[in-house]
Amino acid sequence: MQEKLISDSVSYKDEIAAKFGSAAPDYDQHAELRMEVADRLIASLQPWRDIIPSGSIAELGCGTGFVTKGLAELYPQREIKAIDLSDQMVAYSREKLTGYDNLSFHTADAEQPEHEESYYAMTVSGFTAHWFRDPALTLGRWMDATKPGGLLLASFPGNESFPNWRRHCQELGLPFTGNTLPDVEEVVVKMSVGPSQVDYYEDTIIQSFESAFDFFSHLKRIGANTQQSGRSLTSKELNLLMNHWDKKSGGTVNVATHMVFLAVKKDL
Numbered sequence: 001m002q003e004k005l006i007s008d009s010v011s012y013k014d015e016i017a018a019k020f021g022s023a024a025p026d027y028d029q030h031a032e033l034r035m036e037v038a039d040r041l042i043a044s045l046q047p048w049r050d051i052i053p054s055g056s057i058a059e060l061g062c063g064t065g066f067v068t069k070g071l072a073e074l075y076p077q078r079e080i081k082a083i084d085l086s087d088q089m090v091a092y093s094r095e096k097l098t099g100y101d102n103l104s105f106h107t108a109d110a111e112q113p114e115h116e117e118s119y120y121a122m123t124v125s126g127f128t129a130h131w132f133r134d135p136a137l138t139l140g141r142w143m144d145a146t147k148p149g150g151l152l153l154a155s156f157p158g159n160e161s162f163p164n165w166r167r168h169c170q171e172l173g174l175p176f177t178g179n180t181l182p183d184v185e186e187v188v189v190k191m192s193v194g195p196s197q198v199d200y201y202e203d204t205i206i207q208s209f210e211s212a213f214d215f216f217s218h219l220k221r222i223g224a225n226t227q228q229s230g231r232s233l234t235s236k237e238l239n240l241l242m243n244h245w246d247k248k249s250g251g252t253v254n255v256a257t258h259m260v261f262l263a264v265k266k267d268l
Helices: 002-030 032-044 066-074 087-096 135-144 163-172 184-191 212-221 235-249
Strands: 057-060 080-084 103-107 120-126 146-157 196-209 253-266
Touching (some): 002 087, 032 120, 032 146, 032 253, 057 066, 080 087, 120 135, 163 235, 184 196, 196 212, 212 235, 212 253, 235 253
Parallel strands (some): 057 080, 057 120, 080 103
Antiparallel strands (some): 196 253
16 A cells, blocks of 8 residues: 555656646746746745845745746845756756856755755745645655744645636536645644744735636646546546536636745744
8 A cells, every 4th residue: 555655656746747847848938827926925035035044045846947036136145956846847947047156956856855954044935835745744844954043935826726616516516626735724733833933824816718728728738737636527527617617707717826925934
């Protein structure tokens, strides 16, 4: 049983890496929401800019460098280690941000931190934690690797995302095939256990699409269509869902993402 769980985990991560890797060349053209959230995450760093301890910064899930670029410009004198599960994403970001001497890029699994004790001045994760098998556990490990006085900053979609998608599935008696997203209260409670101060805020961001097909195609274009568990819809079921959603939408399919912005400061 344990061997099967390990195999499933490896297969899941391989699929994530492959799909995001394939999307890398065109990712910046389609990932508007990720770009907006990255800008907001970097802006939220301004009050913390000069109060974190000395040392390097780790970024989890660098993608094509939305957050990475902001970190490099905000902290030009600090070493920034950007990691991603996808070789292609790492290569793309390295080439895209070649002018920043304080950046280094590495293919690595963020669920397995290189350091187990205080090492980084700050850890940043933009739009990545929801892909972890246990987001709170993984972020907690990176908090352990953060120095006293240091900061962990993360953004991720929460479990109140996609209410219309869920509702239309219920109306048709179809399974909702979106991934299970982090419960913000659970994450906050678990992150509050250690010697730290936790702050967070939530926001709902609406994206509009011409049709349900356009929305699902968007997820595929940016590589965000790996399913964690459960069965996929058959072609017939998917067409039924898309047609129903389009009829109910009145011409525009609005998709709500429940965004969570989390800041955890480790006590001195």
